[in-house]
Amino acid sequence: MLxxxxxxxxxxxxxxxxxxxxxxxxxxxxxxxxSVTGPSGSGKTTFLNIAGLLEDLTDGAxxxxxxxxxxxxxxERSRVRNEKIGFIFQSFNLIPELNxxxxxxxxxRYRGFNADERKRRIEQSIEMVGLGSRMxxxxxQLSGGQQQRVAIARALAGEPRFLLADEPTGNLDSQMADSxxxxxxxINAAGTTIIMVTHELGLADRARRNIFVRDGQVSDNAPExxxxxxxxx
Amino acid sequence: xxxxxxWRAMMRNKGGYLLIALQIAVTMAVMVNAFAIMQERSxxxxxxxxxxxxxxxxxxxxxxxxxxDAKTLVxxxxxxxxxxxxxxxxxxxxxxxxxxxxxxxxxxxxxxVGKSVSSSAIYFVDEHGLDTFALNLVDGQxxxxxxxxxxxxxxxxxxxxxxxxxxxxxDLFPDHEGSYVGKTFWFNxxxxxxxxxxxxxxxxxxxxxxxxxxxxxxxxxxxxxxxRYVIRTEPGYRDELMVQVEELLSxxxxxxxxxxxxSAEEARKLSYLGDAAMIxxxxxxVVLLTAITGLGIVGLAxxxxxxxxxxxxIRRALGATKPAIIRYFxxxxxxxxxxxxxxxxxxxxxxNIVMVQAFALTPLAWYVIPVAMIVLWVVGQAAVAGPxxxxxAISPAIATRSI
Numbered sequence: 001m002l003x004x005x006x007x008x009x010x011x012x013x014x015x016x017x018x019x020x021x022x023x024x025x026x027x028x029x030x031x032x033x034x035s036v037t038g039p040s041g042s043g044k045t046t047f048l049n050i051a052g053l054l055e056d057l058t059d060g061a062x063x064x065x066x067x068x069x070x071x072x073x074x075x076e077r078s079r080v081r082n083e084k085i086g087f088i089f090q091s092f093n094l095i096p097e098l099n100x101x102x103x104x105x106x107x108x109r110y111r112g113f114n115a116d117e118r119k120r121r122i123e124q125s126i127e128m129v130g131l132g133s134r135m136x137x138x139x140x141q142l143s144g145g146q147q148q149r150v151a152i153a154r155a156l157a158g159e160p161r162f163l164l165a166d167e168p169t170g171n172l173d174s175q176m177a178d179s180x181x182x183x184x185x186x187i188n189a190a191g192t193t194i195i196m197v198t199h200e201l202g203l204a205d206r207a208r209r210n211i212f213v214r215d216g217q218v219s220d221n222a223p224e225x226x227x228x229x230x231x232x233x
Numbered sequence: 234x235x236x237x238x239x240w241r242a243m244m245r246n247k248g249g250y251l252l253i254a255l256q257i258a259v260t261m262a263v264m265v266n267a268f269a270i271m272q273e274r275s276x277x278x279x280x281x282x283x284x285x286x287x288x289x290x291x292x293x294x295x296x297x298x299x300x301x302d303a304k305t306l307v308x309x310x311x312x313x314x315x316x317x318x319x320x321x322x323x324x325x326x327x328x329x330x331x332x333x334x335x336x337x338x339x340x341x342x343x344x345x346v347g348k349s350v351s352s353s354a355i356y357f358v359d360e361h362g363l364d365t366f367a368l369n370l371v372d373g374q375x376x377x378x379x380x381x382x383x384x385x386x387x388x389x390x391x392x393x394x395x396x397x398x399x400x401x402x403x404d405l406f407p408d409h410e411g412s413y414v415g416k417t418f419w420f421n422x423x424x425x426x427x428x429x430x431x432x433x434x435x436x437x438x439x440x441x442x443x444x445x446x447x448x449x450x451x452x453x454x455x456x457x458x459x460x461r462y463v464i465r466t467e468p469g470y471r472d473e474l475m476v477q478v479e480e481l482l483s484x485x486x487x488x489x490x491x492x493x494x495x496s497a498e499e500a501r502k503l504s505y506l507g508d509a510a511m512i513x514x515x516x517x518x519v520v521l522l523t524a525i526t527g528l529g530i531v532g533l534a535x536x537x538x539x540x541x542x543x544x545x546x547i548r549r550a551l552g553a554t555k556p557a558i559i560r561y562f563x564x565x566x567x568x569x570x571x572x573x574x575x576x577x578x579x580x581x582x583x584x585n586i587v588m589v590q591a592f593a594l595t596p597l598a599w600y601v602i603p604v605a606m607i608v609l610w611v612v613g614q615a616a617v618a619g620p621x622x623x624x625x626a627i628s629p630a631i632a633t634r635s636i
Contacts, residue, residue: 045633049630049633052550052633054549054550054628054629054633055628055630074554074555075555078552078554078555078557081550081551081552081629082551082552087550087551087632089547089632093543093547093550093632095242095544095547095548096544097241097245097246098238099241102237102238102241102242105238106238106551107551107552109238110548110551110552110553110554110557111552138245154551158552166633
């Protein structure tokens with residue numbers, strides 16, 4: 001499903017060249033729940049940006065569903081993001097002026113669904129995350145955990161092939177974090193591929209496979225806890 | 234289309250949008266009414282005077298010798314002028330259209346003391362007046378030489394025959410149908426005047442006068458040391474002849490001075506100087522206001538883009554294409570502009586009603602408001618295009634950056 005081979009990402013300024021990813025290779029199969037961990041600055045978010053088509057890669061090859069991503073133009077990349085990928089962000093990234101219904105509606109409008117289809121999908125996904133009674137609320141009227149659930153509903157409404165989660169529990173207390181991880185596990189069990197980027201090694205235990213990133217590369221020298229998880233997986 | 238979500242989002246943060254909508258409304262109200270004033274002035278300025286403005290000029294001979302034979306001098310001057318190559322015709326008169334100085338008279342439909350029913354500008358001419366002014370005679374005939382008299386030979390002063398403009402005839406006899414030739418009216422309660430001819434148009438000397446189209450030619454030559462000559466030339470000879478005639482008349486008699494040389498076009502331009510200035514000032518104000526409104530929209534849109542950088546990145550991450558981001562800001566501006574132009578339309582009509590009542594302005598033409606709406610919509614869309622394009626260039630990777 002996701003196949004990155006020797007992917008590099010270099011950020012250049014007039015004076016500095018930063019290698020965020022070096023020869024990064026990873027294959028994720030359909031239905032997997034993969035966690036990507038690593039210290040700050042290791043390249044986790046860069047990996048997520050490239051995997052989610054939010055940024056171009058500098059070198060290497062990236063195929064998503066057998067399609068060479070490097071050959072897509074901006075419009076095609078937007079379409080792939082919209083149709084195949086669901087995003088869950090650390091800071092929820094809901095649009096503050098829009099109520100819950102309209103927030104979940106945002107990617108569906110870009111998809112071009114008609115009003116009835118959008119309404120059906122919005123209501124279904126919001127019900128699924130247990131916020132059916134809050135559709136007209138604004139994000140600011142919800143707790144952090146509820147906002148993240150709305151973000152999950154927004155990510156799921158388009159029925160994406162895989163979900164990219166960037167520190168999904170980073171802004172939540174432990175109880176809310178557990179609840180969100182339970183929800184992700186349910187979604188994965190239903191068949192959606194999930195890649196979760198987190199710097200918390202403890203959270204990685206919830207995934208079925210763990211990838212440790214260091215210095216922009218997949219590292220074999222993962223911390224013990226992580227290796228234990230990998231062995232269990 | 235995302236009208237619903239955009240509108241709801243705007244309603245939750247409406248301060249800036251309302252201010253811009255208000256600015257658009259005020260701009261539209263001023264623009265529409267300024268346009269109405271400009272249009273009215275422009276129509277006024279473009280009215281034909283009825284004479285051949287392009288080929289006509291005038292000058293004044295002022296004699297200073299006490300026992301000067303004015304009659305002879307005027308006749309000699311006219312013979313000289315009419316004989317000049319390039320001169321079509323010449324006449325001695327008191328004034329000409331749009332000169333801003335002349336003679337007017339109250340007119341009566343019946344003899345005897347009473348209130349005048351109309352008034353008219355008076356041009357004293359001989360039988361060459363009609364041709365010199367190049368007037369279009371639509372009914373009747375020109376004066377015959379025997380109908381023209383000197384004021385010194387005329388005990389009642391006012392001659393018995395006149396040529397009037399169509400507008401004056403209609404004003405004098407509003408219920409009359411058919412030819413006005415042969416109709417009689419009275420000067421000063423007691424002097425009858427018989428209409429022998431009707432010209433299509435000849436404006437009065439005063440452009441702001443409501444009766445500017447009411448004029449008449451009176452076949453009277455005035456024996457005076459002050460003589461104004463109006464000369465019509467062949468096309469292309471005017472400027473050359475203006476110099477030549479001034480020199481010729483100055484040289485032909487040393488007991489006078491020649492002054493007031495000027496073309497009818499210059500007189501026309503001078504008489505509409507205030508209107509032309511008003512049009513320029515109002516145009517400047519309209520352009521300035523529109524530019525300020527455009528800049529206001531640019532400012533709001535730029536601020537909005539800067540404030541929503543992350544949100545734009547999120548939308549891009551969720552699948553918005555660059556054109557979709559541009560469309561979002563265009564639609565948002567369209568909604569603000571629509572509120573502004575609708576409010577502006579109401580405001581413009583209200584202001585116009587006040588101006589019509591207070592300044593006798595012509596009511597707005599039906600198309601002015603729709604045209605102004607379209608102009609402001611276009612200005613709004615043009616103003617927001619730059620910020621919208623900048624917004625579309627925001628990277629979707631912004632969405633994953635920490636706050």
